[in-house]
Amino acid sequence: MLRTKIKKGDIVHVVAGKEKGKEGKVLQVLPDKQAVVVEKLNLLKKHTRPNQKNPKGGIVEREGRVHLSNVMIVCANCVKPRRIGSKTLPDGKKLRVCKSCGEALDKEG
Structure with missing residues (x-):
């Protein structure tokens, strides 16, 4: 398992990929996949069948993961990545x- 310098709750700036230039809060760190899940970034559409939680089913949007090499932490003091x-x-x-x-x-x- 790889150690990461980014932790849950950190504010990160995306430096590469389709979400380049956007910022968000880290919801989850996946060290084995070298990725993070960032709030409201890299949204994926998942088709779901009706179940108890979602009786109607349909299309649900959720955050996908972003590779660690594509994000930089934002310093609270500098307010820059x-x-x-x-x-x-x-x-x-x-x-x-x-x-x-x-x-x-x-x-x-």
Whole structure:
């Protein structure tokens, strides 16, 4: 399983593909597929049969996955897509930091 620098709840910017230039919140990280599911991006139409949850059936839109190489995390301080690095605190905890401004991306505590 591959480790990713992007976590659920992060705001990401799509840098390549059909959704290029759009931003959204990460709903799910799929490390084994090296992908993320981003809110309201890469929408797919799924045809469903009638069931208890959806008695009428029909066409349902849902988010598809976007490859990790096609997204960049948005720094809250810079408000731009940035590369991220890590910094180890004196107590041994690791923090994700913006490479541009050095601001921490994780909430400390």
